[in-house]
Amino acid sequence: xxxxxxxxxxxxxxxxxxxxxxxxxxxxxxxxxxxxxxxxxxxxxxxxxxxxxxxxxxxxxxxxxxxxxxxxxxxxxxxxxxxxxxxxxxxxxxxxxxxxxxxxxxxxxxxxxxxxxxxxxxxxxxxxxxxxxxxxxxxxxxxxxxxxxxxxxxxxxxxxxxxxxxxxxxxxxxxxxxxxxxxxxxxxxxxxxxxxxxxxxxxxxxxxxxxxxxxxxxxxx
Numbered sequence: 001x002x003x004x005x006x007x008x009x010x011x012x013x014x015x016x017x018x019x020x021x022x023x024x025x026x027x028x029x030x031x032x033x034x035x036x037x038x039x040x041x042x043x044x045x046x047x048x049x050x051x052x053x054x055x056x057x058x059x060x061x062x063x064x065x066x067x068x069x070x071x072x073x074x075x076x077x078x079x080x081x082x083x084x085x086x087x088x089x090x091x092x093x094x095x096x097x098x099x100x101x102x103x104x105x106x107x108x109x110x111x112x113x114x115x116x117x118x119x120x121x122x123x124x125x126x127x128x129x130x131x132x133x134x135x136x137x138x139x140x141x142x143x144x145x146x147x148x149x150x151x152x153x154x155x156x157x158x159x160x161x162x163x164x165x166x167x168x169x170x171x172x173x174x175x176x177x178x179x180x181x182x183x184x185x186x187x188x189x190x191x192x193x194x195x196x197x198x199x200x201x202x203x204x205x206x207x208x209x210x211x212x213x214x215x216x217x218x219x220x221x
Contacts, residue, residue, distance in 0.1 A: 005035060012036055017049050073202045080206035087133060088214060096129025097211045100204065108205060111198025116146070116190050120163035123191050127164070130193075134200050144172040146190040156188045164191075 004025050011021045018029045036042035087093040099122055100106075105114040115126050123143075130136040143166060145156055153174055161168070172194065 008032060008035060012042055012045065015045055015048065072199060076199050076202040077206045080203040081210065083133070083203075084207055084210045084214075088211070092125070092129055093133055094211070095125055096133065097204075097207055099126050099129075101208055101212075106205060106208070111196050111201050113195040113197065113201050113204060114192060116192045118186055118188075118190055120160060120191060123193050124164060126193060130195065134203065136195060136197075136200070138166075139170070140195060140197075141170065142172050142194050143170050144192050144194065145174040145188075146192060147174055147176045148186065148189070149176055149178075151186075151189055159188045160191050 004027060008021050008025055008027060011024065012032075016024075018032050021027065021032055022029050099117075100113075100115055103115050103117050103122070105112055113130075115123065117123055127138075127141055130141060131138065143160070143164065145153075145160060147153055147156060153176075157171065157174070160166075161171075174189075
C-alpha cells in the first residue's frame with residue numbers, strides 16, 4: 001500500500017486527475033481524496049485540471065457547431081442547385097439575380113444580403129424576389145438610406161417610404177456621408193435593402209454562380 005501511495009502522490013504532483021490515478025493504480029477515489037485533501041498543491045492541480053477541462057469542452061463544442069454549420073451551408077448549396085433548375089426560366093428569378101450581380105454585396109463568408117440603388121423600382125423588384133424565391137417575410141426586409149449632408153433626411157425618407165410602400169418599422173437608421181465630398185445631387189439619396197441570413201446568402205451566391213455558368217457556359221470560379 002505504501003508503494004501505491006507513493007506512486008499516487010507522484011502521479012498527482014504531475015497533474016493527473018483522481019480518475020486517471022484511480023484507474024491506473026486500482027485505488028478508490030475516496031482513498032485518494034483522503035490522501036490528498038490536506039495538501040494545498042493538490043487543490044491547485046484540481047483547479048488547473050478543471051480549467052483545462054472547461055477549455056477542452058468549449059473547443060469540442062465549437063468543433064461540433066462548426067461542423068454542423070458547414071453541413072447546413074452545404075445543404076443550402078444543394079437546395080440552390082435543385083431550385084435553380086426549377087426557376088431558371090422565371091423572369092423575376094433571373095431579374096433578381098442580375099440585379100444582385102450588379103448592385104449587391106457578394107462577400108462570401110458573412111450573412112449580409114445587401115443591395116443599393118437610387119431607383120426604388122430596382123429595390124421593389126429585389127424585395128419581391130426575396131419574398132418569392134427565398135421566402136423572406138416582409139418584416140425581415142430592412143431598408144436604410146445613404147444621404148449627403150445637403151439632403152433633408154425627413155423628405156428623403158417619406159419619398160422612399162411612399163415609393164416602396166413600406167412602414168416606418170422597416171427602416172434602419174440612415175447614414176450620412178462624412179467624407180471629402182459632402183454634396184452630391186442625388187435628390188433622395190441611395191436606397192439600401194439589407195437582410196441578415198447566412199443560409200439564404202449562401203443560396204443566393206450559389207444561384208449567381210449557376211446563372212453565370214448557365215449564360216456563359218463557363219464556371220463562375
